[in-house]
Amino acid sequence: MNGTGKRTKRSKSRPEDELPVVPDTKGDLFWEMNKPGSEFKQNVIGIVVVRADGSIGYINPYLASLVGESPAEMVNEPLLDFVAERDRAAIADVVKDCVSGKRRVAQLESTVTHKSGKVVDVFIDATAAIFEGQSAAVGAVIDISARKQAEQALADSESKLQTALANMSQGLLMLDAEGRVLLFNSRFTEIYELPQDQMQPGMAMAEVMALGAANLNMRDMDPEGTTAELEKAIGGGKEGYYIHRHIDGRNIAATYRPMRDGGVVVMFEDITQKMEKEQALADSEAKLQTALTNMS
Incomplete structure (x- = not known):
């Protein structure tokens, strides 16, 4: 929120990080958006559909909540605006490859940024799909923050143990x-x-x-x-x-x-x-x- 009581607008991603528009490719439908029960309102797995131009075509409430927004606030916005800057290039490459057909499936660990500034660790399972009649990338996203914190705690504990043993x-x-x-x-x-x-x-x-x-x-x-x-x-x-x-x-x-x-x-x-x-x-x-x- 700024001094006028309005929510501060997120800074846009840098031009060099923008996802390119790629040619349309053929592929199987990932799902039918108008089919009853297909709204993807899961509360465990996040779903996001990214168009060839890098904008968000669809996002479910769970994934939107990870960045502190509502789906309505995120649809049609650039995906990279919600990705931690250090991970933008990697996410851009995955979306580009899925949209172009270079890769049908891609998996990676990444981060998203909550509007409070908190960085959330996520695991992404991306796949190529057709959305609104055009090639797109669909990502299934899982919050792995707890796992990463546990791994870090274990690593810290191991480091302390080794230091204690060495001394x-x-x-x-x-x-x-x-x-x-x-x-x-x-x-x-x-x-x-x-x-x-x-x-x-x-x-x-x-x-x-x-x-x-x-x-x-x-x-x-x-x-x-x-x-x-x-x-x-x-x-x-x-x-x-x-x-x-x-x-x-x-x-x-x-x-x-x-x-x-x-x-x-x-x-x-x-x-x-x-x-x-x-x-x-x-x-x-x-x-x-x-x-x-x-x-x-």
């Missing part, structure tokens, strides 16, 4: 109820000096241990014993903790926690410095006690 100071390994890898982070492969490009979801724990055993820094590990330890944790419903010592002198602590589905999450931490400090403190206390004893 963890501990190594993480998640196994399913059958002992196969579901998830791991880069810190896990760093701790065990595993080739990250060879670690894959779906690997059995025995395969992971075999991969690690091939590394000199892990040759003192007991693959069968470690695997057996984790197998007891899987489905056991109990938490556990163990420490193993590498040939290079590092001490790695592994804490495992069960998951509801029978799998297990294992956290790995290099506690070498921690143990060295604890040992140094213990040695210092022992020396102090010895000194005090000798003074008495």
